[in-house]
Amino acid sequence: MAAELDILEIVKEDILRILGEGKKEEISIESIKSEINASDLFISKAVEELERGLIIIHHDSFISLTKKGEENAKDVLKKHLVIEDYFREKNKKDAHKIAHVLEHYVSKEVIDNIKKLSTFKGEGVPLREFEIDKEGVITDITFPDYGVFERIISMGILPGEKVRITSKIPNGVVVEIKNKKIAIDKNLARKIRVIDEKT
Amino acid sequence: MKKLKILLIGQPNVGKSSLLNALVGPKVVVSNYPGTTVEVTRAEKRSNDTKIEFVDTPGIYSISDRSEEEKVTEKALFEEKVDGAVIIADATSLERSLYMALQILEAEIPAVIALNFVEDAEKKGIKIDHEKLRSLLNVPVIPINPLTKMGIDELLDSLKIEGRKSFIVRYDDDIEKAIDEISPEAKGKLPKRFIALRTLEDDEDFYRYLRDEGKIKKVKDGLTDHPKVAEDISITRYGTASLIAEKVTQITPIEKKKRLQERIDDVLLHRTWGPIITGLSFLAIFGILLYLGNFMQAALMGWTETLLSSLGMVQDSILAVVLIQGLTGLAAGVSIALPYVFLFYLLIGSLEDVGLLSRFIVNAERFLKSMGLPGKAFIPLALGLGCTAPAIRSTRVLSTKKEQFRAASLFAFVPCSSRIAIIMGVVGFYGGIKLALSVFATLSVAGLIWALGVKKFGHIESEPLLLELPPYRKPLIKNVLAKSWIRMKDFVYIVIPLLAIGGMVYGILDMMEITGVIVRPFSPITSWLGLPDETAIPLTFGFLQKDLVGGMLVSVLGSEISSTLTSLQIYTFGVASSIGIPCIIALGMLIREFGFKRAIGLTMASIAYGLLFAGLAWRIISIF
Numbered sequence: 001m002a003a004e005l006d007i008l009e010i011v012k013e014d015i016l017r018i019l020g021e022g023k024k025e026e027i028s029i030e031s032i033k034s035e036i037n038a039s040d041l042f043i044s045k046a047v048e049e050l051e052r053g054l055i056i057i058h059h060d061s062f063i064s065l066t067k068k069g070e071e072n073a074k075d076v077l078k079k080h081l082v083i084e085d086y087f088r089e090k091n092k093k094d095a096h097k098i099a100h101v102l103e104h105y106v107s108k109e110v111i112d113n114i115k116k117l118s119t120f121k122g123e124g125v126p127l128r129e130f131e132i133d134k135e136g137v138i139t140d141i142t143f144p145d146y147g148v149f150e151r152i153i154s155m156g157i158l159p160g161e162k163v164r165i166t167s168k169i170p171n172g173v174v175v176e177i178k179n180k181k182i183a184i185d186k187n188l189a190r191k192i193r194v195i196d197e198k199t
Numbered sequence: 200m201k202k203l204k205i206l207l208i209g210q211p212n213v214g215k216s217s218l219l220n221a222l223v224g225p226k227v228v229v230s231n232y233p234g235t236t237v238e239v240t241r242a243e244k245r246s247n248d249t250k251i252e253f254v255d256t257p258g259i260y261s262i263s264d265r266s267e268e269e270k271v272t273e274k275a276l277f278e279e280k281v282d283g284a285v286i287i288a289d290a291t292s293l294e295r296s297l298y299m300a301l302q303i304l305e306a307e308i309p310a311v312i313a314l315n316f317v318e319d320a321e322k323k324g325i326k327i328d329h330e331k332l333r334s335l336l337n338v339p340v341i342p343i344n345p346l347t348k349m350g351i352d353e354l355l356d357s358l359k360i361e362g363r364k365s366f367i368v369r370y371d372d373d374i375e376k377a378i379d380e381i382s383p384e385a386k387g388k389l390p391k392r393f394i395a396l397r398t399l400e401d402d403e404d405f406y407r408y409l410r411d412e413g414k415i416k417k418v419k420d421g422l423t424d425h426p427k428v429a430e431d432i433s434i435t436r437y438g439t440a441s442l443i444a445e446k447v448t449q450i451t452p453i454e455k456k457k458r459l460q461e462r463i464d465d466v467l468l469h470r471t472w473g474p475i476i477t478g479l480s481f482l483a484i485f486g487i488l489l490y491l492g493n494f495m496q497a498a499l500m501g502w503t504e505t506l507l508s509s510l511g512m513v514q515d516s517i518l519a520v521v522l523i524q525g526l527t528g529l530a531a532g533v534s535i536a537l538p539y540v541f542l543f544y545l546l547i548g549s550l551e552d553v554g555l556l557s558r559f560i561v562n563a564e565r566f567l568k569s570m571g572l573p574g575k576a577f578i579p580l581a582l583g584l585g586c587t588a589p590a591i592r593s594t595r596v597l598s599t600k601k602e603q604f605r606a607a608s609l610f611a612f613v614p615c616s617s618r619i620a621i622i623m624g625v626v627g628f629y630g631g632i633k634l635a636l637s638v639f640a641t642l643s644v645a646g647l648i649w650a651l652g653v654k655k656f657g658h659i660e661s662e663p664l665l666l667e668l669p670p671y672r673k674p675l676i677k678n679v680l681a682k683s684w685i686r687m688k689d690f691v692y693i694v695i696p697l698l699a700i701g702g703m704v705y706g707i708l709d710m711m712e713i714t715g716v717i718v719r720p721f722s723p724i725t726s727w728l729g730l731p732d733e734t735a736i737p738l739t740f741g742f743l744q745k746d747l748v749g750g751m752l753v754s755v756l757g758s759e760i761s762s763t764l765t766s767l768q769i770y771t772f773g774v775a776s777s778i779g780i781p782c783i784i785a786l787g788m789l790i791r792e793f794g795f796k797r798a799i800g801l802t803m804a805s806i807a808y809g810l811l812f813a814g815l816a817w818r819i820i821s822i823f
Contacts, residue, residue, distance in 0.1 A: 167468045182665070
């Protein structure tokens with residue numbers, strides 16, 4: 001039970017994405033209802049709101065995109081594809097599904113960085129070898145196990161984030177990420193790859 | 200009167216204890232849950248017609264029960280009936296705080312978000328629209344500053360509003376479907392959706408809330424698109440947190456010059472200077488404790504003696520002896536508690552609040568890791584230089600029982616103030632400072648060999664270093680004082696009575712004149728040590744009361760110790776009386792923390808090791 005506002009936003013984005021992906025220009029509202037797992041009420045409301053400029057309703061049961069709607073759909077789709085592409089690298093089956101979720105949540109900045117990721121996949125150097133005081137972007141983290149994984153995630157260390165090494169210490173590195181300083185063990189730092197932000 | 204039980208939850212260094220202090224002042228009670236080692240602080244507050252009990256949980260990053268701290272928080276959340284939670288969020292890194300906030304909301308616990316460090320964030324060019332955050336999450340969001348008490352009243356008022364439906368993270372269709380499939384199996388009072396999520400997140404503790412545990416495996420097997428569903432859930436949750444944070448945060452980039460903060464870290468985290476400064480600080484703490492401690496101890500002891508003699512009791516009756524020895528023990532307790540324990544916690548608490556402690560831990564980790572201990576062991580080991588008993592208890596900062604026991608075993612070699620007094624007062628006084636220093640050196644070597652041996656034979660995987668380094672701040676004296684008092688309470692209520700009892704037992708034994716009988720069975724030991732038989736008395740009685748050792752040695756050998764014992768013998772005596780779990784109070788504390796068997800085992804093993812080492816040491820030295 002997400003807050004109503006939020007579900008509505010998600011449903012709207014989903015409708016735009018489906019229309020954008022669709023080979024046919026017109027899609028029936030019924031088929032959209034079967035594809036999106038949300039109550040009919042939300043879908044009708046979303047359609048109603050999208051009609052103000054982004055979609056056109058034909059014969060009460062089919063919808064298609066307006067010019068402006070097409071552009072918005074492209075954006076949504078791009079976001080989706082970028083994320084899907086990134087996760088495909090990690091796990092083929094997961095990719096599409098994760099993209100479905102993340103497209104609604106991940107910020108523009110992270111998307112931009114993820115775009116970089118798909119261009120520089122597998123590249124970059126282990127965190128500890130990265131230059132001190134240079135802005136970098138995390139390209140990859142090979143998580144050791146779920147326990148450490150969630151801890152790392154909840155501390156804000158994840159692919160796509162900007163990171164800066166403030167000092168290298170014999171037992172690890174100290175980084176600044178999201179305005180916080182964190183000391184990371186050298187064995188963990190080995191599993192985090194970083195590229196120069198400017199590339 | 201209405202009663203509310205409110206949990207305070209937040210990440211480490213988010214200002215939880217300052218907030219608690221601002222809410223209720225220093226009147227708090229520390230408690231801990233059975234089976235866990237991390238403490239929970241409680242405090243009560245009356246606000247109009249409501250009595251609010253605050254439960255302060257340890258700082259954690261998420262509630263997924265991976266560490267002791269998380270287990271405690273989880274227990275407080277789900278096993279006590281709580282009416283709500285105050286989530287303390289850090290305005291300088293909102294999304295990280297939101298991750299846990301979203302978990303709390305998923306548990307359908309009515310929550311209020313207290314937004315701390317708003318001014319700090321503004322200095323960094325970060326502005327949070329708290330009204331917007333409130334409307335997105337549908338929970339009260341109140342900017343606070345515990346130092347100026349900003350927002351505190353508002354926070355108290357917001358706790359009394361009930362019945363909200365707040366934001367809940369939505370996962371992708373497959374995961375949502377899986378949640379829907381598991382939810383009907385959930386039983387008990389916790390929200391069904393939450394139980395479903397936790398079981399999907401591999402939290403086996405939650406399996407008992409399912410009617411049919413097999414269901415979870417079936418559903419997971421059905422999730423062919425999500426071979427790692429737990430990871431997908433936390434990624435989505437973090438993604439949601441970061442999106443919400445982005446929606447409410449406005450960042451004005453400010454010129455980043457190398458601030459003072461950075462400069463301090465350049466030195467403190469420097470590969471050579473860092474450890475040197477850490478080591479020097481460690482020595483400084485040690486010096487301050489020793490100097491002020493001796494001073495206060497002498498003053499207190501003198502005062503008690505005057506009191507005792509003014510009572511003018513007949514020394515010969517058993518009752519009088521027991522009473523006098525009991526009072527002496529009590530005085531010893533107070534004279535350790537005040538300088539060594541309280542002062543120590545005051546110093547450590549200030550270091551912690553200023554932000555230095557975490558840097559020291561990072562530097563110490565390098566060294567401690569080689570002995571198989573995590574960096575956090577720095578705190579109990581430093582405290583051990585004051586008094587072993589509270590130091591044993593303070594091993595609770597370490598996350599596993601194994602690590603705690605391993606650290607506790609090192610107290611056989613970290614000399615407490617009483618052992619330092621023996622080394623300085625007996626060895627140093629009669630044999631010279633060089634001899635005293637060589638006893639300290641012997642202790643270090645013995646400790647190192649022990650630690651490396653233990654590490655080799657009982658390898659434990661300690662948690663990798665992953666520690667947040669909070670920004671340097673001015674410490675809040677009130678806060679530091681309150682914290683020190685909380686930490687010292689145990690010592691006052693447990694150790695001091697034990698010291699008094701120890702004194703009484705000694706009084707009785709002394710009265711019955713069985714001290715002479717003790718000497719004979721120990722003669723193999725004294726001859727192994729190359730010492731006169733009579734030294735068995737101070738060596739054994741030292742276990743009841745370390746402070747008595749010096750006096751007793753004089754009473755059995757006469758005051759001309761430098762002529763009755765060779766310097767090698769003085770050295771051996773110093774080593775033999777300093778290695779090992781030092782006294783019966785420390786043993787009592789070990790039993791309390793680790794159980795009877797392990798405590799006795801460690802005590803016996805460490806004393807035997809100490810005697811063996813002392814005997815070997817003088818033999819080796821005498822070769823040269």
